[in-house]
Amino acid sequence: MSSREAVLDLLRENARYSTDDIARMTDLTAEEVEATIEALEDDGVIRAYQAVVDVEKTEPERVRASVELNVTLDRETGYDDIAERLAKFPEVKTLRLVSGDFDFAMEVEGDSMSEVSRFISEQVAPVPEITQTVTHYIMETYKDRGVEFGDGHDDDRLSISP
Amino acid sequence: MTFEESERLETVPPSGIRRFFEIAEEYDDVISLGVGEPDFAPPWAARDAAIASLEQGKTSYTANRGMRELRERLSTHAAEKYGLTYDPDDEILVTTGVSEAVDLAFRAFLNPGDSVAIAQPCYVSYVPGAQLAGAEVVDVPTREADDFKLTGEVLDASGAAEADLLVMCYPNNPTGATMTKAELEPVAEFAREHDLLVLSDEVYADLTYDHEHTSIATLPGMRERTVVFNGFSKAYAMTGLRLGYAMAPPEAIEAMNRIHQYTMLSAPTTAQHAAVEALDNCDPDVAEMREQYDRRRKFLLSRFEDIGIDCFRAAGAFYAFPECPWDDSAAFAEALIEEERVAVVPGDVFGAGGEGHLRVSYATGLSQLKEAIDRVESFVG
Numbered sequence: 001m002s003s004r005e006a007v008l009d010l011l012r013e014n015a016r017y018s019t020d021d022i023a024r025m026t027d028l029t030a031e032e033v034e035a036t037i038e039a040l041e042d043d044g045v046i047r048a049y050q051a052v053v054d055v056e057k058t059e060p061e062r063v064r065a066s067v068e069l070n071v072t073l074d075r076e077t078g079y080d081d082i083a084e085r086l087a088k089f090p091e092v093k094t095l096r097l098v099s100g101d102f103d104f105a106m107e108v109e110g111d112s113m114s115e116v117s118r119f120i121s122e123q124v125a126p127v128p129e130i131t132q133t134v135t136h137y138i139m140e141t142y143k144d145r146g147v148e149f150g151d152g153h154d155d156d157r158l159s160i161s162p
Numbered sequence: 163m164t165f166e167e168s169e170r171l172e173t174v175p176p177s178g179i180r181r182f183f184e185i186a187e188e189y190d191d192v193i194s195l196g197v198g199e200p201d202f203a204p205p206w207a208a209r210d211a212a213i214a215s216l217e218q219g220k221t222s223y224t225a226n227r228g229m230r231e232l233r234e235r236l237s238t239h240a241a242e243k244y245g246l247t248y249d250p251d252d253e254i255l256v257t258t259g260v261s262e263a264v265d266l267a268f269r270a271f272l273n274p275g276d277s278v279a280i281a282q283p284c285y286v287s288y289v290p291g292a293q294l295a296g297a298e299v300v301d302v303p304t305r306e307a308d309d310f311k312l313t314g315e316v317l318d319a320s321g322a323a324e325a326d327l328l329v330m331c332y333p334n335n336p337t338g339a340t341m342t343k344a345e346l347e348p349v350a351e352f353a354r355e356h357d358l359l360v361l362s363d364e365v366y367a368d369l370t371y372d373h374e375h376t377s378i379a380t381l382p383g384m385r386e387r388t389v390v391f392n393g394f395s396k397a398y399a400m401t402g403l404r405l406g407y408a409m410a411p412p413e414a415i416e417a418m419n420r421i422h423q424y425t426m427l428s429a430p431t432t433a434q435h436a437a438v439e440a441l442d443n444c445d446p447d448v449a450e451m452r453e454q455y456d457r458r459r460k461f462l463l464s465r466f467e468d469i470g471i472d473c474f475r476a477a478g479a480f481y482a483f484p485e486c487p488w489d490d491s492a493a494f495a496e497a498l499i500e501e502e503r504v505a506v507v508p509g510d511v512f513g514a515g516g517e518g519h520l521r522v523s524y525a526t527g528l529s530q531l532k533e534a535i536d537r538v539e540s541f542v543g
Binding site: 010023024026027158160161 | 179186199286453457460461465505
């Protein structure tokens with residue numbers, strides 16, 4: 001594994017690992033780790049650092065929905081143009097072009113169901129290229145970005161074993 | 163008639179590890195670096211296969227030697243990974259953990275009064291196992307100066323030349339020491355020259371970090387005198403499923419199987435189904451766990467260096483074996499639990515050459531490991 005891959009791997013696991021600890025785990029110097037991270041940021045590989053949050057435990061609780069969008073293209077308008085327009089809305093948290101029955105998979109977040117519904121009906125659906133929206137409210141999150149949201153397993157190993 | 167212990171059992175002392183277990187159990191806020199098993203669960207696909215086999219009622223005995231489809235996969239796995247060629251028909255025996263397999267070998271090949279050279283420090287069951295088979299144990303203490311590798315010099319000095327059988331385990335529990343092909347060559351030469359059988363416990367083979375694992379059985383003239391042991395407890399994190407295996411020439415497997423068929427009949431069936439799936443589809447899980455151990459290893463060795471604890475660069479298993487800052491490692495380990503709530507195992511319980519060291523397991527999540535080392539630092543600082 002290259003040092004670039006190793007550093008990226010560790011940051012994807014836990015973006016709060018200190019430079020010193022990353023250096024220890026990769027056999028790099030702290031300076032090399034800093035330089036690697038800077039290069040990853042400059043190259044646009046690392047876009048941001050964010051916490052994985054269980055929104056059900058936040059106050060006030062946030063409402064999230066995943067929305068399937070179908071679109072129609074014409075000579076002047078491609079996927080990128082539509083995506084660029086949708087991505088500007090702060091309510092839109094993720095936006096991906098996907099294969100299959102619909103075109104875009106979008107995740108939106110708001111303070112309430114009515115706010116999210118209003119956003120879809122008043123801001124998204126009227127976009128001329130969008131032919132259909134299907135909104136799924138998220139009821140329960142079990143795993144997000146590789147992190148399981150359960151209580152975790154107790155370590156039931158013997159405290160000392162041969 | 164009373165329950166008086168047999169004379170043979172009287173030669174076997176109680177496990178030295180037990181006392182530390184009892185001390186650690188007195189506190190509920192101990193971070194334990196004293197655990198000899200992975201902190202991961204077995205790969206989900208393997209667990210799922212075990213569950214499916216139970217649902218389908220596949221719970222009867224298997225062939226004494228283990229399920230044919232498992233032996234076939236073990237044969238392929240050993241060939242692809244380590245260049246070992248063993249026939250699934252008559253050169254592989256599936257056992258209830260490696261411990262059973264080692265015990266079978268002792269009982270199958272030793273006569274009372276035979277002598278067994280055991281490279282130490284080592285896993286706690288080899289010495290009692292040899293004693294229970296009526297053999298005399300020749301301690302072969304490896305040295306920190308050699309990074310706890312087995313050398314021709316140490317073998318010569320210990321009197322192992324007179325022994326009938328040599329027991330070795332690399333990558334090693336408790337030291338984390340490993341041996342390269344070049345380092346194994348003098349050991350193989352010694353075994354050939356003095357006509358020793360070799361029991362080579364390679365249960366940590368897949369957890370070798372800085373170089374490739376080499377099995378001593380691949381060296382010239384060694385296959386015919388070696389029993390290779392491996393299992394699913396460490397690399398596949400399947401400790402409680404109790405599954406190991408032995409690979410050796412047909413006459414050795416036949417002898418071991420003769421005891422196994424009467425005492426165990428067959429290894430746990432559910433575990434065998436899990437193992438088939440593990441070998442078929444769980445290489446990526448093993449690689450991921452290995453990567454995690456390797457990071458922790460580097461982290462731990464680097465912290466030891468920073469806080470002034472001497473430790474050779476352990477390159478295998480999930481143990482480091484640093485020098486104990488105090489002369490008495492048992493007293494240090496006890497005080498560390500009492501004062502800082504960190505459990506490690508004093509080296510002397512692993513036999514000759516272990517005194518003055520501590521076994522520190524990194525089969526523990528990184529955040530716990532960090533906290534534990536911070537506490538060790540404040541204790542020795």
